Amino acid sequence: MRTHELVLRWIEKQLSDGHLKIGGRLPAERALAEQLEVSRTSVREAIRILEAMGVVRAGVGSGKDAGTVVIAEPATALGSALRLHVATQHLPVADIVETRVLLESWAVSRAKADAPELAEAARLVDEMDASTAVDDFLALDVAFHLALAEAAGNAVVSTIMGSLREAIEGYAAALTANLPDWDSTAHRLRSEHRAILAAVNDGDGGRAATLVAAHIEGYYREAGLEQAGLGRSPAEPKPCRT
Known part of the structure; x- marks a missing residue:
């Protein structure tokens, strides 16, 4: 399994178990990479895929729109x-x-x-x-x-x-x-x-x-x-x- 797929599987499980919900935020890129023992590049690739699927929205900078937020736009x-x-x-x-x-x-x-x-x-x-x-x-x-x-x-x-x-x-x-x-x-x-x-x-x-x-x-x-x-x-x- 490619490393970005490990990230996708982890996020899918967090969603199905109810630990992540619509409006919730994923851990920061660095923290998620360390937690799953994968590269930050793999985390970024997984997030890009989830954005294309309408599952998350990735924000940059700081403030309420920053971070990767779970959405629902299937x-x-x-x-x-x-x-x-x-x-x-x-x-x-x-x-x-x-x-x-x-x-x-x-x-x-x-x-x-x-x-x-x-x-x-x-x-x-x-x-x-x-x-x-x-x-x-x-x-x-x-x-x-x-x-x-x-x-x-x-x-x-x-x-x-x-x-x-x-x-x-x-x-x-x-x-x-x-x-x-x-x-x-x-x-x-x-x-x-x-x-x-x-x-x-x-x-x-x-x-x-x-x-x-x-x-x-x-x-x-x-x-x-x-x-x-x-x-x-x-x-x-x-x-x-x-």
Whole structure:
């Protein structure tokens, strides 16, 4: 095992045993190196990896922001990793969209009608009604869908949803150039958002799931996902559907 992996294992155990919690600080670099009998270079490498994973934030200097603090930003880290793999074309955007449909359908079918996130979703829909800029609309759209996912109360699904959205957000924006009439599309998306939210508020999870699947697939179909070269490669077989 490489020495920086020893540091990672030690920090993982401290977290799982409850000795380290969100907001807590790791020991100073020198102290941790001496405690684990590894080099300070190994400690720095481990901390860089944990930063990339969204587990810690390393501060410099002195004061309340100094030191390495335990945080929780898994969606950002997963989104970054997915984005890189999408860029290699190993993970086709079309497959990520399909996965998003599965997760969002599950989430809205189980969203709790009294979840506070639904009030936030309603506010975001109202903001979308007043939004004229494409980038602003898409940012609000992302927040709306994440609010719906969080209303299901499953932290893992919410995290994965957030990472999937981050991984393809740039592609979703780029595809707007393929739309024949953005204003018409935006009007339709607003109506669909309200219908999805109404179904969730009415406790009709089945209808909400059907609506959100049609909503997501409809946008990418209209924008020409595969025609834009963002789907599976021509040599890659499509999954069999029964």
